[in-house]
Amino acid sequence: MTRPFIPPYPPRQPRPVATWRGFFGERARTSVYGWSQFAFETNYLKRNILGFTVHILLDPDMVQHVLLDNPAAYVKPDIVKDLLNPIIGRGLLTSDGDLWRDQRRIVAASFSPAAVDAQRGKFVEAARSAMSGWKHGERRDMAAESTRTTMTIIALALFGGDPRLISEESMRHIAAAIEGFSEARMLALLRLPQFPITPKGRAGKRGQVFLRRTLAEVVDDRWHGRVAGDFLTGMIDALRQRFPDDEARALAVDNAATFYLAGHETTANALSWTLYLLSAQPELQEELAAEAKAATEAGEEAERLTDRLPRLRLFLMESLRLYPPVPRFDRQALAVDRIGDAEVAPGDIVSIWPWLLHRHSKYWDDPDRFEIDRFADKGGRHRFQYLPFGGGGRICVGAQFATIEALTILAHWLSEWRFIDSGHPARAAGMVTLRPAGGLPLNLERRKD
Ligand code: HEM
Structure with missing residues (x-):
């Protein structure tokens, strides 16, 4: 007990x-x-x-x-659209009616259980690659580590591993854009134009501009056939069949931004809060590490890894209850x-x-x-x-993707590393998503057994 x-x-x-x-x-x-x-x-x-x-x-x-x-x-409320429009435009998350329905139909197949299964190898690859840089006894910001990993996964899974979407620069600009939201929200509530006043607000605006520019370049490469064969290319083709070219291109950038941001920031927060809750309950962490070790050692192909993690799954559900990323x-x-x-x-x-x-x-x-x-x-x-993933027809399209992704990452990390409380207080912060304030510094110990 x-x-x-x-x-x-x-x-x-x-x-x-x-x-x-x-x-x-x-x-x-x-x-x-x-x-x-x-x-x-x-x-x-x-x-x-x-x-x-x-x-x-x-x-x-x-x-x-x-x-x-x-x-x-x-x-979706006008005020939310005004607030998010500079960054994710009229993409899936912020559209309604027929425009929403068309876009949801276009992406649905890419998030079916079979499509998510096909991405499992990328989840493992990113989880392992993150661990390769860790050192026994060091203190590491596991919130940043979670963000880097989920960002890598979304780039690998949806954008052909485009290096522009995995850079430290992107990570910094996204963090700034998210921090700038509280000021942007205030301006939107007061029905004022989005001209930020504070340094945080201005950094947020620069972050938005950087992201839109980068994603427009990523879309252009695919639009002109310089890159082929990924989720974004498929989406561009489908959009071009339904909409005039200028609208299709605008929607492609909006959805690239939507999936890039919604697809990694939320899962990163789910991972961070779960790691925090594991570090705060060392006995439970040991139990779940044993389950994770047995599951990862049974081999990826033998059976589905995530079916062998019943306790970790329960832990993740409870973590999403107490700290819902949205x-x-x-x-x-x-x-x-x-x-x-x-x-x-x-x-x-x-x-x-x-x-x-x-x-x-x-x-x-x-x-x-x-x-x-x-x-x-x-x-x-x-x-x-x-x-945690909403409900009804607009339930999170990436719910299954996020769950399998989080369980895979956690199982690989837990089976090799112990995450120890560093004394940093856990405090929830954020206007749109729920992040641990000041990151999540944890002490890392490599498991010997
Ligand atoms: C733990 C991780 C995640 C959480 C907690 C989460 C949460 C949510 C919630 C609550 C909504 C509904 C919002 C509303 O009804 O207004 C939503 C929608 C959405 N999510 Fe997620 N999400 C996660 C991961 C993902 C991933 C991995 C992707 C994509 C790869 C994604 C893409 C989206 C999109 C595009 C929508 C809009 C769907 C629509 O309106 O049809 N999310 N998410």
């Missing part, structure tokens, strides 16, 4: 916090900061934020209504609707918070406690109370 472990979470106020406080200090930078305990107990909250009515749905039935039962009444996502109502007792008007924002639903006292026993066996029993859960 292991001791109960409650991993750290931001302080909670006893009572609801005034909306204006969300514009200052840590609350303006970290979406999961500044919630009251009440938000983890009630089933609905309504906010008025600079003229927007925001309905925060904390009841899985309500979430199901929006994502599954009545999705035609909702779209802690919130939103919709905007197109028409009048009723969600439970709430009257929704056209233009209202409906906000879905994995962060709150995953730690809600009505749906989970002892919600803040890490419990590896929580998911061992498959029954008894509402399918919309646990949604």
